[in-house]
Amino acid sequence: MLTAIIVAGGSSRRMGFDKTFAPLHGRPVIAHTIAAFEASSVVDEIILVGREERLAELKEAAAQQPFAKVRNIVAGGARRQDSVSAGLIMADRDSRYVAVHDAARCLVTPAQIERVFVSARANGAAALASPVVDTLKRATANSTISGSVDREGLFAMQTPQIFLRELLLEAYQRVTKKKLQITDEVSAVQNLGRKVMLVSHLEVNLKITYPTDLLLAEAVLARRREEEASGN
C-alpha cells in the first residue's frame, strides 16, 4: 500500500500570491497535482498538507472533482519538514510506502510516480531527478564568480520521493532529535546513512515558482490535451 503526501506548505513569497491555488488550465494548480496521484494505479490514499490559514480553500479545491483517494487534509507547519511530518503521522498504518510530493509540481504524471515506486520497492528509497545540464559556478555575495562545480553526475532533485514508511519515520525522528534543517526527504534519509536511488528522466516536471512558470505549465497542458485528442 502506498500513501501519497502532497505538501502545499510554502509561503510563496517569490510569487506574491499562493501558487497552490493559482488558476491553471481551468482549475487550481493543486487540483492538477491531486489528479495525477488519483489517476496512478499504485497510489492507495492521498493526504494533503496545507497552510492553516488556507485549509478551507484547500478542502474546496480537493472537493471540486471526485477525488476518491483523498483521506485527510491537514495543516502543516512553518518549515517544509514540519508539514511532511504532519502528513506522515496521518498515513494509514497498513501503508508500507509513502510518497512525498510538492503541490507545486503539478505536471507530474502517473507514469513518473510509477517509475519512482518501482525503484522504491526494489531499494527502499527512490527519488525523481533530472541531470544538471547547465555550467554551474559559485559566486560571492558581491557577484564575483569564485569557483566552479563539476556537473558530472550531478542531478536536480524533484518529487515524488518514495520511501518505506518506517524508513521515513525513522529519518524524521532523527531530523527532529538532531534539530536538522533539510530541503528534501532524500537528505533526511541520507542522514541515516541509508541508500537512496535516483530515477532519472528528461521530461517536464516543472515546479511552479515564478509567474512565468504558470505560462509554461499552460503550454504543456495544452499540448497534452492535443495529443490526447489526436489519440497519441
Next chain:
Amino acid sequence: MLTAIIVAGGSSRRMGFDKTFAPLHGRPVIAHTIAAFEASSVVDEIILVGREERLAELKEAAAQQPFAKVRNIVAGGARRQDSVSAGLIMADRDSRYVAVHDAARCLVTPAQIERVFVSARANGAAALASPVVDTLKRATANSTISGSVDREGLFAMQTPQIFLRELLLEAYQRVTKKKLQITDEVSAVQNLGRKVMLVSHLEVNLKITYPTDLLLAEAVLARRREEEASGN
C-alpha cells in the same frame, strides 16, 4: 564597440535534429536569437558561427529578415571552443568588447544583453546567470545518490557572456596552448585568474535542448506578443 558572436555549433544529438533551424513562432530558432542582438542598441556587429554542412541554411535564415548588423557567417569547429575561436578572429579590430551567445538561447532580450554589457564595461568580464533553486545531489553510475552539493551561492551560467576582446583572446590562447576543455567562456577567463562578474536574473532565458523546450518557447513568445499588443 561590441561584437556579438552567436554560436550555433552544437550537433544537437539530444534533439535528433538541428535545433538551430527548428521552426518557432513562424521563423527558425536562430532568427529569434539574431533579432535580439540586432535590436540591442549596444551591439554593433554580429558574427554567426555555424556547422560547416549547414552554413548555406544559416545564411538563408540570416537573410530572411533585414539583419543589418550581421557582418560574417563562418564555419565553426568540432567543439564549442573551436567555434567561438572561429568567430573571435573575425571580430572587428576596433571592437573593444565581445559577447558570446548560444544560438539556442533564442528568448534572450535586448534588456538582458544590455545589463551584461554594463557589468562587462565596469569589470572587464560578465555573464548572465540564474540562481540554482533545486536541491542538488551527486549520483554514482548505478544511480545511487552519493552526496549533496550546497546550493547556497550557486548559479547556472547562461549567455550572453561579455568580455574585453583582448581578455577573451588571451584566455583562448591559453585554452589552446594548455589544451584545456571548457564548457563556457567564463571558465576560460577564470583560468587566467581574472575576475568575472555574475549578472543574476530570474527571467526566462531558455536554451532549446529538448523538443518540449520549443513548446515552452512558443508559449513565452505568444505571451510577449500579447503584452506588446496590449501596450505593456
